Amino acid sequence: MQKALLSTCLLLALLSPVTSLECSDCHSRATSCENNGSTLCYSNKICVSGVLDNNIESKYKVATFRGCSKSERCHSGDYSLTSASGKYLQMKVFCCGTEKCNKEPLYVPPREDLSPNGLECPACFDLTYLRSNFNCESKGTVSCLGNETKCIDYTSLASCEYYFQSKLKLKGCATEDVCALNGKKITLGRFNLDKIITQCSDATKQIELEG
Structure with missing residues (x-):
């Protein structure tokens, strides 16, 4: 009886339709x-649309x-970072x-079109191999710049395509969506950020020096 029940369960599992989702595809x-x-x-994949402009990777x-993305690695948002040495994402x-x-395309403005918003943050930047110290x-x-209103202390692992992961550590300005990535992981195309840790506070107003 138990063998017959097990056989029936296995047959139903094999006959169950695999759900799929059609997504626009472009890279x-x-x-x-x-x-x-x-x-x-x-499986657990959903549709994603995204655009990336950075000089970190x-x-x-x-x-x-x-295209497709695992649901746990897809987080809708407007992400912007400005760090030391001209580094940005x-x-x-x-x-x-x-x-x-x-299907609708997304856009990011050219970096040179973003204007300072009167706020500032402490900054540092380091991208190094896994075995090295920050x-x-x-x-x-x-x-x-733009809608960056938070000072961020950011740490993660960063990788691209099939290259080895590097350790990324930075401080600088960020949008609220970057701060919300704390404890998450995100993938866009072949760009991956894992083990993200963020600590954020309100950016400070720049002091205007009298001439």
């Missing part, structure tokens, strides 16, 4: 993507991606769970 090493193809996403500076991500819900010494302050 470009530019801030736009003209391909209007589609792909099927299975040299192997993946600019990218546009539409801009990324917009939209995650959704209906047919081709990711050396994120203070580099003074940086001016916050």
